[in-house]
Amino acid sequence: MSAASTPGTGSRADGAAAAPAGPLAGRRILLVIGGGIAAYKSLDLIRRLKERGAPVRAILTNAAQAFVTPLSVGTLTGEGVFTDLFDLTAEHDVGHIRLAREADLAIVAPATADLMAKLANGLADDLASTCLLASDRPVLLAPAMNPTMWANPATVRNVARLAADGRRFVGPNAGPMAERGEAGLGRMAEPLEIVAAAERVFGGGRLAGRTVIVTSGPTHEPIDPVRYIANRSSGKQGHAIAAAAAAEGARVILVSGPVTLPDPPGVLVRHVETAREMMEAVTAALPADAAVMTAAVADWRVAAEQAHKLKKQPGGGPPALDLVENPDILATVGRHPTARPALVVGFAAETDDLLANARGKLERKGADWIVANDVSPATGVMGGDRNTVRLVSRAGIEDWPELPKDEVARRLVARIADALAAPPSQEG
């Protein structure tokens, strides 16, 4: 198929339209429109993709045709619209295998719970699911559904499986739903967010094609059904690092302890409570190119969690809590015998002897870098929006100025991109 003949967004002095340049120019997009109210946004998505020089072919599922018409989609794509697996004319002209193969990227928007379930399980009972199964090209999913459907364990399972299969996600976002009065996570990403995610597939970021694992937040270690041991970590720094890595095009798996922050867009988030759950989620996410362990993992847990709430005994003293050490996630990843990421970064939140402790951790945990920060109460780092860090590696120590946590994240991600691009001998 030829490249797009659509006019570009720029204009020249001679009146001719400049050909669009950018990561999407000439990239053939197969847009699968699922049956959801967000389908109307896909009309705008077609326009945005074409503005960037990407020819678009669209498949409408049966359900999607209840929301947008083949006529409007076909008019916008200018490449026809495909709806029926057994439409002989389309089969003769294009064929579902060619439709799948003659695309550089498949975008599913809106990706309904049903479409994701089919793709996760390899079902192929209509044109959309058959083409997705027949495609060996990257697939970008823009989920859109009611928040309860998004949180359903079956959807959570399907999303995890799709991510493990290398499918990419953009959104969903939090916000009001089409259903009156409902709000939550499930709104489809906006067309421009989907375009940005599509650009990242084609090398729009320095970490495109890389997988980065980030841990964030505290862990909660249960004492009994109502009490737990925790710490003051807010997750702001770890979440900012995950967002910054995603913005550079990485596939990011964020393993987050209990925090009150929203999930960063475009990031696959695993929510956990305890250190042992965090360990399990991190090791399940390997292999990866880089791991950034920002979480403030509880060092100890209660040896035997009580099944019933501990009661005050009249005249009795406080209960003795028997503590055992938690597994060290950073050390496990840093010393992994078969799947150690090329770059392993730890954090050292200290109130005393910052540098000596950071250097010790570098060695003890097999990390390449330790980001050391002073978390004494006077610094306001814990829960605050700013951070002053030192980057400790075997090559030396760098002092960074006091910066917003978002900026610390961007600088760290830029350094990670530098390190992954450099030959291994230059590491550490």
Ligand code: C5P
């Ligand atoms: O030993 P300390 O807790 O100070 O080490 C901090 C670093 O180790 C952080 O990167 C933290 O995420 C990581 N860590 C871990 N698992 C633990 C304890 C700490 O990954 N059980």
